[in-house]
Amino acid sequence: MAMLALTDDVILPLGIVSNSKKELKLEGIALDDALIITLASSLSTLPLESSSMDTIIGVSKARDFPTAPLLAEMFRVMKPDGKILIHLTELAADLPSDNILSSLKRKILVAGFLELEAIQQQPDAFAGVHSIQVKARKPSWKVGSSFSLKSSKLLPKVQLDDDMDLIDEDTLLTEEDLKKPQLPVVGDCEVASTRKACKNCTCGRAEEEQKVEKLGLTMDQLDNPQSACGSCGLGDAFRCSTCPYKGLPPFKLGEKVSLSDNFLAADI
Structure with missing residues (x-):
């Protein structure tokens, strides 16, 4: 399985990548085989072919990571049904974590990923920081794929019997409706x-x-x-x-x- 790790920092601690593997329940992937790209937000495109990665892990200390263009590139290079995990680390404890988590989930959904699962870890009282993780999955279909729609079942036909009780329209009229209108009297x-x-x-x-x-x-x-x-x-x-x-x-x-x-x- 091909794995890609992205970060906005100059270096990426392997310990965070290892913990992200456990969170995604990935087995049989060695860290040495993972492709790591640093300063990822500075790239206009990722140097990878479309639908080439099974798993993508994004790690950053910035609250606005990843950017919308980077998320679009992550969606492009990921295989159908692949998994993504965004890990925001060392966020200040006094930051509005709910707002950061809501913004991150919204960006991931807009990029096209499904089945979002958020994990908001408790703040570290000693260090005064906390972290946020969001997992998602790419749809199982490829961009440009097509499939035939199943024909819908025909609606049941309604048969009216002669013995059915039908409403007589004349019974809906009142006595006032049946009265002949009176013409106004002509003056002298x-x-x-x-x-x-x-x-x-x-x-x-x-x-x-x-x-x-x-x-x-x-x-x-x-x-x-x-x-x-x-x-x-x-x-x-x-x-x-x-x-x-x-x-x-x-x-x-x-x-x-x-x-x-x-x-x-x-x-x-």
Whole structure:
């Protein structure tokens, strides 16, 4: 089995590598056969072929080890189903160990490893330091591999028998739903143009009659305006002083004079 040991330091104590082997339960791997790379974070790529290592051990005193690019390289050179162990040593006892462990686990998961197992060792009261270990495994499939999906089972067919109780849609309607809608009653003022506005007029005839009363005109004079001189419909500039249409807007003879809503309203 091929094993790779990485560290950010200049040297890597073999005792830590030996303890990491025991933690991973690795048998039959001699330390002399392990490939050791120091100052690993300074490398842009690891000088190894893809899927060439069975086990990778990373050891560092830095709380941010390993970096994301280094983890990606570790994932690349590891064989499918290989094991990884990250060992952070000599961390100060007053550092937030939970935050460091959470950050390390998150980086390992993002790199693509599975089945994370964290081991947080008790601080050394004499030395005032503690260490953290996280184990993980690379998936058993290779990058770029493919496999066929099993066809899903067909859903069972639902058969409806004639004897089954079905809901009658008519029973969902209430008596109110079945009543014929009543059309609104037509007011008297809409029956004929000669009638006066009703008591509760809402069509606007009452307002028109009030305007006519203020002008001193009859409804016939507004509905069918006539002019003896022929100039009454041109506007006040062409009307005489006794013209009954004085003050009204221009209109065409024989056509109903239309009054705006604010015609008799005060300007001030």
